[in-house]
Amino acid sequence: MNEAQLVSELSAALDDEAATVRAPAGAAERARKRARARRLRRGLVATATAAGLAVGLVVALSSGPAPARPHRPGTGAVQAAQLTAAGVLDRAAVSALAQPAVIPRPDQFVFWNTVNSGNGAAEIWRSVNGARNGFALSGGNKTILWGCHGGWQTVRPDPGSGLESITQRCSADPAYLPGMPARASELRSYLARKFGFGLRDAAAAQKVTEALLDQDYLLPAQRAALYEFFVTIPGLKVVPHARDYIGRPGVGVSLTTDGFTAMWIFDPKTFAYLGSTDLAGRQLSFGSAVLGVAIVDEAGQRP
Amino acid sequence: MRRNSWTAFDEFVRVHGDALIRLAYVLCGDRGRAEDATQEALTRLYLRWGRIDDPLPYARRCVVNATNDHGRRSGRRERRERLAARLQPPDEPGLVDEQVAERDRLVRALRRLPHGQRAVIVLRYWHQLPEPEIARILGNSVGTVKSQASRALGKLRAELQPDVMPVSPKEYQ
Numbered sequence: 001m002n003e004a005q006l007v008s009e010l011s012a013a014l015d016d017e018a019a020t021v022r023a024p025a026g027a028a029e030r031a032r033k034r035a036r037a038r039r040l041r042r043g044l045v046a047t048a049t050a051a052g053l054a055v056g057l058v059v060a061l062s063s064g065p066a067p068a069r070p071h072r073p074g075t076g077a078v079q080a081a082q083l084t085a086a087g088v089l090d091r092a093a094v095s096a097l098a099q100p101a102v103i104p105r106p107d108q109f110v111f112w113n114t115v116n117s118g119n120g121a122a123e124i125w126r127s128v129n130g131a132r133n134g135f136a137l138s139g140g141n142k143t144i145l146w147g148c149h150g151g152w153q154t155v156r157p158d159p160g161s162g163l164e165s166i167t168q169r170c171s172a173d174p175a176y177l178p179g180m181p182a183r184a185s186e187l188r189s190y191l192a193r194k195f196g197f198g199l200r201d202a203a204a205a206q207k208v209t210e211a212l213l214d215q216d217y218l219l220p221a222q223r224a225a226l227y228e229f230f231v232t233i234p235g236l237k238v239v240p241h242a243r244d245y246i247g248r249p250g251v252g253v254s255l256t257t258d259g260f261t262a263m264w265i266f267d268p269k270t271f272a273y274l275g276s277t278d279l280a281g282r283q284l285s286f287g288s289a290v291l292g293v294a295i296v297d298e299a300g301q302r303p
Numbered sequence: 304m305r306r307n308s309w310t311a312f313d314e315f316v317r318v319h320g321d322a323l324i325r326l327a328y329v330l331c332g333d334r335g336r337a338e339d340a341t342q343e344a345l346t347r348l349y350l351r352w353g354r355i356d357d358p359l360p361y362a363r364r365c366v367v368n369a370t371n372d373h374g375r376r377s378g379r380r381e382r383r384e385r386l387a388a389r390l391q392p393p394d395e396p397g398l399v400d401e402q403v404a405e406r407d408r409l410v411r412a413l414r415r416l417p418h419g420q421r422a423v424i425v426l427r428y429w430h431q432l433p434e435p436e437i438a439r440i441l442g443n444s445v446g447t448v449k450s451q452a453s454r455a456l457g458k459l460r461a462e463l464q465p466d467v468m469p470v471s472p473k474e475y476q
Contacts, residue, residue, distance in 0.1 A: 003456060007428045010413065010459070013406035014329050014429045021328045023320030024338060028313045031345035038350065 029171060036145075036173065037210060085236035085253045088266060093224035095271040101220050104128045104295045110175040110217040111296050111303065114275075115246050116288040125299035128217070130172030134299045148172040175217050182221035184228035191229075202255045202278075205233070205262035206286075209276050213264070214288060217295075223273075230264075239263060244275040245287030252277070260285075312352050316345060319359060323366050329425050330370040332414050340369035363426070364440045371418045412462040419443075420455035427452050 083091070104110065106129035115121050122138035127147050134145040146153050148170035157163035181190050195207060212218065212226060230236070235255055242252030244265045251271075254263035261279040266272065278285040294303035323344060327337035344365030348358060355361050413421055419441070426437045427448070434452075438445045 003460075006409075006456065006460060006463075009406060010409050010424070011429050013409045014413075014425065016406060017410050018325035018328050021321070021325050021334065021337065023316070023324045023341065027320050027342060027345055028316035028349075030342055031316070031349045032312070034342070034346040035349040038346065 033171070033173065037215065083238060083251070085238040086231045088238055088251050088253050088271065089227045089231045089236075091271040092264075092266050092273065093227040095266075096220045096223040096227065096273075099220045102295055103219065104176050104217065107132065107297075109134055109296050109299050109301070111292075111294045111301070113291040113293070114288055115291065117245060117284060117286055123302075125296070125301075126173075126175035126215075126217075127299075128174060128176045128295075130174035132299070134175075145173075146170075175215070177212075177216055177218070177222070180212075180218070180222050182219065182225050184225045184232070187225055187229040201257040202260040202262040203257070205230075205255050206260070206278050209262060209264065213273065214276060217293070242277070245277065245289040248274055248289065250274045312349055315348075315358055315362075319362065320345075323362055326363065326425065326430070327366045327370050329410075329413075329429065330367065330418070330421060332410075336370070340366055343369040360436065360440050363430075364442070367422045367426075367440060371422075408463060409459070412459050415462065416455050416458060420451045420458070423448055423451040424455045424459075 108128045109125040109132070110128060112124045112126075113122075114124075119138045122136060124136040124138075124145075125134040126145060127134050130147060131149040132147040134147070136143045136145065146155050149172075151169055151171075152167060153170040154165060154167045156165045181187055191208065195204070208226075218226065230253070233255060235257070237254050237256070239252030239254050242250045242263065242265050244250055249268060250265040251268045252263045252265045254261050259281050261277075263277045263279070265274045265277060267274055273290065275287065275289040277287045292303070296303060320341070324337055324341040327340040327344070328334060331337055331340060344362055347365045347369075348362050351361065352358065413424060416424065422441060423437060426432045426440060427434070432440075434445050434448045437443075438448045441448065443451075
């Protein structure tokens with residue numbers, strides 16, 4: 001076979017091979033969502049965490065159903081350094097359940113205050129039901145998080161950008177997930193539906209952390225269920241003397257596969273969630289530290 | 304000029320989405336991984352949308368890189384797949400259409416190439432892109448593209464000669 005024949009045959013072979021492959025429906029929308037999530041995670045927009053409630057966290061409801069209460073430690077007397085990964089996660093679940101179950105109103109916002117390896121300090125206000133416009137402050141920049149109401153949203157670019165406003169179809173990106181199960185046994189199918197994969201490797205753990213722990217507001221029972229579900233992942237290790245991104249001492253639970261490590265870091269006394277660290281080999285891929293989360297009435301309002 | 308990023312991006316995906324996922328598929332040989340790689344490429348593209356003049360070469364580059372990243376992350380699986388491709392039984396004349404068998408052997412031989420050479424072959428001879436554009440997509444020099452294409456074609460020709468390929472004991476590990 002000469003070169004021309006080889007190339008011709010190869011081209012025909014690849015035509016046959018790829019003939020039935022099609023881009024899945026909704027690829028553009030998924031790319032937008034993932035990009036948005038990544039911006040959040042990297043701090044281009046901001047990063048934040050839900051109700052894991054770091055040290056000093058205050059849940060403040062300006063007109064919500066529960067009064068503001070300081071963080072209550074969970075099972076603080078236990079020596080974290082002696083625990084297994086499952087023991088740490090169990091106590092983190094107990095700690096989460098000890099927090100007040102604050103159910104936000106759909107018209108409210110979830111406020112997160114965080115520091116991450118992307119852009120440093122960041123504050124973010126995300127609409128509880130995804131319908132209202134939120135925004136993020138990071139590195140002196142303000143980024144609007146456009147709300148989506150009834151499947152439509154109106155995007156109004158900065159006046160100086162030269163772009164016109166546009167009204168378009170959208171999918172809401174709510175900060176609160178009322179449909180997320182509060183039982184560990186139901187989370188496997190929920191995560192499979194939401195993410196399309198089983199939680200068996202570090203890359204998947206990173207994605208789940210990114211989406212649920214670092215962006216969405218979880219009720220204490222939902223958070224506890226998630227920690228209990230983490231216990232079922234094979235290969236977890238405890239990291240007794242971990243530190244979060246801003247250097248707070250903690251106890252870590254890590255999962256390493258294919259050279260990637262995902263680690264959740266908890267307060268060694270209260271077992272509240274402090275943040276996450278991702279490593280590629282031994283290099284820091286991403287680190288976040290949660291300073292606080294609160295429910296507020298308006299975007300821009302601080303507790 | 305900055306374009307209307309939302310509608311233009313949708314249109315780009317509508318027009319080029321199939322071609323991008325096919326590129327990913329022929330590079331990695333697995334539909335699920337091709338979907339993941341394409342989605343990753345589109346996400347990266349969207350993050351830079353409006354800041355790049357010509358999105359198609361960038362999208363292709365992202366697809367090529369994403370299929371390679373995926374391979375790096377699942378090196379053991381890729382080794383297993385390469386081994387499986389190598390251990391395919393030789394085609395039995397008369398049982399299948401000769402042309403179909405020949406094309407199957409070509410695809411399997413292509414999958415045994417290193418990722419960089421595979422990408423060059425696919426972009427050069429299937430997408431029929433000029434060498435400078437391939438160099439831009441892959442981040443290589445034109446000389447490297449030429450030499451990789453030449454080496455890859457040589458390997459394809461050589462691999463198509465015998466029916467059974469030797470298997471290194473290392474690949475069983």
